Amino acid sequence: MNRxxxxxxxxxxxxxxxxxxxxxxxxxxxxxxxxxGPVKQAIVDFVGRVTREGGPDFVPPPERIATFDNDGTLWxxxxxxxxxxxxxDEIRRLAPQRPEWKDKEPFLSVVAGDLKSILVAGEKGxxxxxxxxxxxxPIDEFTKAVRDWLATARHPTxxxxxxxxxxxxxxxLLSYLRANGFKTFIVSGGxxxxxxxxxxxxxGIPPEQVIGSSGVTKFEIGADGKPxxxxxxxxxxxxxxxxxxxxxxxxxxxxxxxxxxNSDGDLQMLQWTAAGNGPRFMGIVHHTDAEREWAYDRQSxxxxxxxxxxxxxxxxxxxxxxxxxxRIIFP
Amino acid sequence: MNRxxxxxxxxxxxxxxxxxxxxxxxxxxxxxxxxxGPVKQAIVDFVGRVTREGGPDFVPPPERIATFDNDGTLWxxxxxxxxxxxxxDEIRRLAPQRPEWKDKEPFLSVVAGDLKSILVAGEKGxxxxxxxxxxxxPIDEFTKAVRDWLATARHPTxxxxxxxxxxxxxxxLLSYLRANGFKTFIVSGGxxxxxxxxxxxxxGIPPEQVIGSSGVTKFEIGADGKPxxxxxxxxxxxxxxxxxxxxxxxxxxxxxxxxxxNSDGDLQMLQWTAAGNGPRFMGIVHHTDAEREWAYDRQSxxxxxxxxxxxxxxxxxxxxxxxxxxRIIFP
Numbered sequence: 001m002n003r004x005x006x007x008x009x010x011x012x013x014x015x016x017x018x019x020x021x022x023x024x025x026x027x028x029x030x031x032x033x034x035x036x037g038p039v040k041q042a043i044v045d046f047v048g049r050v051t052r053e054g055g056p057d058f059v060p061p062p063e064r065i066a067t068f069d070n071d072g073t074l075w076x077x078x079x080x081x082x083x084x085x086x087x088x089d090e091i092r093r094l095a096p097q098r099p100e101w102k103d104k105e106p107f108l109s110v111v112a113g114d115l116k117s118i119l120v121a122g123e124k125g126x127x128x129x130x131x132x133x134x135x136x137x138p139i140d141e142f143t144k145a146v147r148d149w150l151a152t153a154r155h156p157t158x159x160x161x162x163x164x165x166x167x168x169x170x171x172x173l174l175s176y177l178r179a180n181g182f183k184t185f186i187v188s189g190g191x192x193x194x195x196x197x198x199x200x201x202x203x204g205i206p207p208e209q210v211i212g213s214s215g216v217t218k219f220e221i222g223a224d225g226k227p228x229x230x231x232x233x234x235x236x237x238x239x240x241x242x243x244x245x246x247x248x249x250x251x252x253x254x255x256x257x258x259x260x261x262n263s264d265g266d267l268q269m270l271q272w273t274a275a276g277n278g279p280r281f282m283g284i285v286h287h288t289d290a291e292r293e294w295a296y297d298r299q300s301x302x303x304x305x306x307x308x309x310x311x312x313x314x315x316x317x318x319x320x321x322x323x324x325x326x327r328i329i330f331p
Numbered sequence: 332m333n334r335x336x337x338x339x340x341x342x343x344x345x346x347x348x349x350x351x352x353x354x355x356x357x358x359x360x361x362x363x364x365x366x367x368g369p370v371k372q373a374i375v376d377f378v379g380r381v382t383r384e385g386g387p388d389f390v391p392p393p394e395r396i397a398t399f400d401n402d403g404t405l406w407x408x409x410x411x412x413x414x415x416x417x418x419x420d421e422i423r424r425l426a427p428q429r430p431e432w433k434d435k436e437p438f439l440s441v442v443a444g445d446l447k448s449i450l451v452a453g454e455k456g457x458x459x460x461x462x463x464x465x466x467x468x469p470i471d472e473f474t475k476a477v478r479d480w481l482a483t484a485r486h487p488t489x490x491x492x493x494x495x496x497x498x499x500x501x502x503x504l505l506s507y508l509r510a511n512g513f514k515t516f517i518v519s520g521g522x523x524x525x526x527x528x529x530x531x532x533x534x535g536i537p538p539e540q541v542i543g544s545s546g547v548t549k550f551e552i553g554a555d556g557k558p559x560x561x562x563x564x565x566x567x568x569x570x571x572x573x574x575x576x577x578x579x580x581x582x583x584x585x586x587x588x589x590x591x592x593n594s595d596g597d598l599q600m601l602q603w604t605a606a607g608n609g610p611r612f613m614g615i616v617h618h619t620d621a622e623r624e625w626a627y628d629r630q631s632x633x634x635x636x637x638x639x640x641x642x643x644x645x646x647x648x649x650x651x652x653x654x655x656x657x658r659i660i661f662p
Contacts, residue, residue, distance in 0.1 A: 062537055139580060183539070196584045206393055207584030208514070208540075217580055219573040219599055227599070227606050229580050242550040249470060249548055249560050251582060253527045253538030268550055268558070275558050 030176040033169040033328040040325065042318050043173065046281045047180050050257065057279040059257055061181035066258035067248060067269060068174070070188035070195060070212075072303040073262045073285050074203060076165040078294040079156070080302060083194050084126070086149050088118075090133040134191060135215055135233040142231055146197040160330075163202050167285075168331045170260075174203055182258065185209045187248055189240035189265055193231070211251045213239045240265045245272035257281065267308040270317065282317035284308060289323040361507040364500040364659040371656065373649050374504065377612045378511050381588065388610040390588055392512035397589035398579060398600060399505070401519035401526060401543075403634040404593045404616050405534060407496040409625045410487070411633060414525050415457070417480050419449075421464040465522060466546055466564040473562055477528040491661075494533050498616075499662045501591075505534055513589065516540045518579055520571035520596055524562070542582045544570045571596045576603035588612065598639040601648065613648040615639060620654040 034040040049057040050064065071077040091101075091110040101107035106125035109117035118125055134142065150163055158165060174184050184205055186195060192212030199205045216232040239247040245268050248256065259266075259273040262285040270282045286305065287296050297305040312319055322329070365371040380388040381395065402408040422432075422441040432438035437456035440448035449456055465473065481494055489496060505515050515536055517526060523543030530536045547563040570578040576599050579587065590597075590604040593616040601613045617636065618627050628636040643650055653660070 062531070065539075185539075192581070192584070200393070208396075208516075208582065210584065214581060217577050219576045219603070221602070227576065227602050229576060229603075245550045245558065245560060246548050250523070250545060251539065253523070253541065271552070271558050272550070272560075 030179065031169065031172050033172055033326060035325055035327045037325060039318055039320055043176075043281070043283075046258070046279065047176070050279050051180050059278060062183075063254065063257065064177075064180070064182040065185065065252060065254050065256040066177050066182045067185045067187040067211075067252075067256040067260070067273070068170070069261040069263070069266045069269070070186050070190050072287065073260055073266070074166060074170050074174075074186070075162070076155075076158075076167075076293060077303050078296070081190070082155075082162045082165075083190050084130075085153070085156075085162070086146065086194070087129050087133040088115075089149055089153055090145060091129060094133075131233045134194075135231040138228040138230055139193065139217065140228075142193060143197055146194055150198060158330075163198055165330055166202055167326070168328045169326045170285075171203065171331070173260075174205070177258065178204065183209065185211060185248075185252060185256075187211045187239065187244050187259075187269060189213055189238065189243075191215075192239075211239055211247045213237060213243075242268045244269035248272065259283070260285070261308070262287065263303040263305050264308045265303075267311060270308065270311075274315065274317070282312070282315075283320060284312050284317060285320045286322060288321050289326075289329065291323075292329045293322060361510065362500065362503050364503055364657060366656055366658050368656060370649055370651055374507075374612070374614075377589070377610065378508070381610050382511050390609060393514075394585065394588065395508075395511070395513040396516065396583060396585050396587040397508050397513045398516045398518040398542075398583075398587040398591070398604070399501070400592040400594070400597045400600070401517050401521050403618065404591055404597070405497060405501050405505075405517070406493070407486075407489075407498075407624060408634050409627070412521070413486075413493045413496075414521050415461075416484070416487075416493070417477065417525070418460050418464040419446075420480055420484055421476060422460060425464075462564045465525075466562040469559040469561055470524060470548065471559075473524060474528055477525055481529060489661075494529055496661060497533055498657070499659045500657045501616075502534065502662070504591075505536070508589065509535070514540065516542060516579075516583060516587075518542045518570065518575050518590075518600060520544055520569065520574075522546075523570075542570055542578045544568060544574075573599045575600035579603065590614070591616070592639070593618065594634040594636050595639045596634075598642060601639065601642075605646065605648070613643070613646075614651060615643050615648060616651045617653060619652050620657075620660065622654075623660045624653060
């Protein structure tokens with residue numbers, strides 16, 4: 001035995017001693033905020049199956065597309081969608097410069113903080129609020145307004161910045177999927193230009209992987225010769241319900257193998273995912289924790305989960321029981 | 332001098348001997364199909380500057396967005412856009428099953444191979460040809476039709492499969508950019524669902540990084556309970572001219588730092604790229620090689636390069652002279 005053989009033999013011996021310990025030491029739990037149980041197991045099993053090279057369920061990395069709804073799936077959505085809170089705050093911020101709003105609804109109620117009157121005024125008032133805060137400016141200006149708002153605004157009851165109200169277990173799930181060669185996308189009814197401001201920082205999802213609702217935009221060269229993209233008031237695309245598979249087809253061009261939602265607005269995305277060939281994972285967050293978060297489903301005005309709850313049960317999709325399955329909710 | 336110092340000194344000495352040779356041996360030319368000259372140098376300099384960590388022009392990888400037009404920039408576009416050739420071949424393939432086309436223009440001329448009559452019939456006839464071959468079917472069926480066509484069709488004069496008519500220097504450029512942390516996108520007036528069939532295989536660009544023109548699509552659950560996405564005849568988005576920055580904003584949500592086109596339809600994409608802060612690269616392929624490819628610019632009915640040629644010259648954008656700068660054109 002020469003020196004090289006000896007070293008090699010010692011090396012192998014050490015490796016043999018080390019191996020039985022390796023799983024415990026080398027691989028910390030990638031989903032520490034998920035409680036052990038059937039849901040966590042289903043996720044880990046699925047990822048194991050599609051990444052096992054040579055296995056019957058192996059999926060090549062470029063086809064490992066995972067899509068997530070945002071409101072109620074990646075961050076909270078109560079008492080109203082955070083983007084609506086942004087719009088209401090924007091009205092208050094802009095009101096001093098807009099004397100024409102002084103005696104006009106819905107602006108009067110917004111400035112007075114009278115949420116009930118706004119809701120009574122109905123959809124027309126809300127659409128007007130969304131239009132004046134989301135159009136009529138260059139895209140850069142809108143992005144700045146969202147960034148400024150996120151830096152200072154706080155949730156009315158949780159008293160934390162909105163970006164703190166993301167779900168820690170889902171942040172871990174996104175990272176876990178990416179570490180296993182998945183490409184993670186947001187597919188949300190929320191405004192695409194709103195979500196892109198924070199999606200990269202809080203979810204690790206770059207702007208080009210955020211799909212959402214959008215308004216018409218227009219390219220223009222200003223008097224100063226500088227090109228801008230202007231946000232126009234017309235709605236261009238509603239990325240909700242049947243709009244979700246349409247958006248997935250338009251923006252990704254490939255069918256997801258993994259999709260997560262929390263409401264009836266996600267049903268068609270889940271159906272479209274389920275109908276593909278090969279292994280599939282369909283998940284739904286069920287809001288069951290009135291203490292740590294909120295509890296709501298079939299009757300909720302925000303994030304109603306009714307038809308999709310029936311279909312998930314009937315078809316054996318994975319239902320996350322927030323109270324049971326999530327050890328930690330917010331970071 | 333102890334042994335360690337000696338070894339270190341020898342090491343340094345060897346390194347000094349080695350260094351002048353290193354560029355030749357360690358780094359093969361990443362752009363072998365580009366002739367040496369100012370254009371190749373401008374590309375290599377730009378990539379060097381934005382990737383030099385700590386340098387004044389460093390751009391973090393997530394912001395290294397590069398957008399390329401397709402027709403005339405990544406593959407050829409003469410005598411007519413290849414997607415139009417596909418549509419004409421589809422009419423011929425489908426005609427036996429469509430008796431209602433028998434005595435009707437433009438179908439009559441297409442089946443007869445009478446291209447002149449089709450062009451005389453004008454835009455209306457061409458739009459009808461595009462509509463019947465690009466809508467009224469599920470997306471999967473359209474994808475299959477394109478795939479089948481690409482496998483058998485041959486270019487009328489070059490007598491090669493269309494996917495062989497890609498530009499080898501641009502294939503190398505795409506790889507070179509990706510190897511340097513760029514994310515490469517197609518931003519083309521061509522149909523997004525047409526390009527996605529081959530973009531990954533021939534350019535290494537996955538479907539989710541292909542932006543193009545699109546028709547309206549509709550999500551439907553069939554009588555068999557199976558969901559489909561149907562291609563409808565209405566046009567939804569024209570990704571050309573001012574539509575290019577609009578499409579970039581909608582699909583990428585970030586401004587490119589590197590853009591390449593070849594015609595006036597790319598002008599606004601180049602203007603939008605140029606108007607950002609920090610280092611920028613704007614490139615235009617000028618078709619100057621009548622022998623190996625085609626020579627055309629200001630008067631061409633396909634890929635007209637007129638205004639953008641003036642602006643490129645005035646603003647010092649990089650003009651690729653195909654004849655001078657490309658050692659090889661097709662693979």
